[in-house]
Amino acid sequence: MxxxxxxxxxxxxxxxxxxxxxxxxxxxxxxxxxxxxxxxxxxxxxxxxxxxxxxxxxxxxxxxxxxxxxxxxxxxxxxxxxxxxxxxxxxxxxxxxxxxxxxxxxxxQVNLRVKGFNDFIGKGISYCAICDGFIYRNKKIGLVGNKEFMLEELEVLKNFSEDITIFTNGMDLSVELHDEKIVTEKITEIKGDEKINQVVTENSEFDVDVLFIAIGSxxxxxxxxxxxxxxxxxxxxxxxxxxxxxxxxxxxxxxxxxxxxxxxxxxxxxxxxxxxxxxxxxx
CATH class of the missing domain: 3.50.50.60 (FAD/NAD(P)-binding domain)
Structure with missing residues (x-):
């Protein structure tokens, strides 16, 4: 001690x-x-x-x-x-x-330098799984990151939803994952109305109710x-x-x-x- x-x-x-x-x-x-x-x-x-x-x-x-x-x-x-x-x-x-x-x-604190990101901070973009995970129980959850910090947040979010998509945003994944849905393409835009509802990557679009940011440390x-x-x-x-x-x-x-x-x-x-x-x- x-x-x-x-x-x-x-x-x-x-x-x-x-x-x-x-x-x-x-x-x-x-x-x-x-x-x-x-x-x-x-x-x-x-x-x-x-x-x-x-x-x-x-x-x-x-x-x-x-x-x-x-x-x-x-x-x-x-x-x-x-x-x-x-x-x-x-x-x-x-x-x-x-x-x-x-x-x-x-x-x-790392932000995504993509179109629409700043518009949805506090409107479906979150930096704290423990704080906000419960709000999105049984919802479509997106999680951005590629290292141990992301893994820690993922373990918290698994308590609230089985529909979790991990976005590495073009970064190499440095931790071991198993059955998780992983998108490695770079994120190009965040879309939504009053709140976030979609993450756009280089070649695809993904519906989400929330996007948690866990980049780096x-x-x-x-x-x-x-x-x-x-x-x-x-x-x-x-x-x-x-x-x-x-x-x-x-x-x-x-x-x-x-x-x-x-x-x-x-x-x-x-x-x-x-x-x-x-x-x-x-x-």
Whole structure:
């Protein structure tokens, strides 16, 4: 049992892990990849660097600093989080228990860049099987994705309908499926009246009552939504202590909105860690 699990190895997550470690907490940092920072080629406005530094270089320095101070860091993909009563974090390779969790994975909700998609967000296009699956019981369900995240959502949706079509949208399927209906063609358009009713691919059309999006990996807002945490325009809502409406679940960095800059993310991480330390002492 960890005192804290930090999900995300960017500036917010690594800073929080470092502070928690210095508070002598048993902390685990789980990171999947380099995220948005790994795509940044030039950083000139972060304190203390005379010369330009790249995002991957800064990320590596932050993770190495956390490791040097004793933070346990693993590379894995988080698929889901349960909290009854403590937090259980499920990854591709294992499960980990903790008294608190910090979401710091940034923003990476993926939209389909096809005609009509934006018109039906909230009108039959959903990002949360646990939240909305029950509404579409015994209906025609479409699910977009090709990796472990899609598989997790599929297992939830099977509880509600036997009529499920998986759209890989031209991507290679990287998980094993059995009797599911799979469409590998690229999606070209989303159609409907007041709500979605059809997915159009390169050579076919498919009737659907809902289309769930599970592309790539779940984001911080995906985790928050599934656990019942409040969102505001895809930003996780936190109080002054960076805690969500779920006791023990904290969030920091880009996923809570505001100034999307490294300096703000590190500040968030520090404040969140201080609040998590206080929460652990009081509980």
């Amino acid at each position: 960890y005192d804290a699990i930090v999900i995300g190895g960017g500036p917010a997550g690594a800073t929080a892990a470092i502070y928690l470690q210095r508070f002598k907490k048993n902390v685990l940092l789980i990171m999947k990849d380099s995220g948005a920072l790994g795509k940044t080629a030039h950083i000139d406005n972060y304190y203390g660097f005379v010369e330009t530094i790249t995002g991957p270089e800064l990320l590596e320095k932050g993770i190495n600093q956390a490791k040097r101070l004793g933070v346990e860091v693993i590379k894995d993909e988080v698929l889901g989080i349960d909290n009854f009563p403590d937090f259980n974090v499920k990854t591709i390779n294992g499960e980990y228990q903790s008294k608190t969790v910090l979401l710091a994975t940034g923003k990476n 779940p984001s911080a807002s995906d985790f928050a939504l599934r656990m019942g945490a409040f969102l505001d325009k895809n930003n996780i809502v936190v109080d002054e202590s960076f805690m969500t409406n779920i006791p023990g679940l904290f969030a920091a960095g880009d996923c809570i909105g505001g100034l999307l800059q490294i300096v703000k993310a590190t500040s968030d991480g520090a404040h969140a860690a201080i609040a998590m330390n206080k929460y652990l002492k009081n509980n």
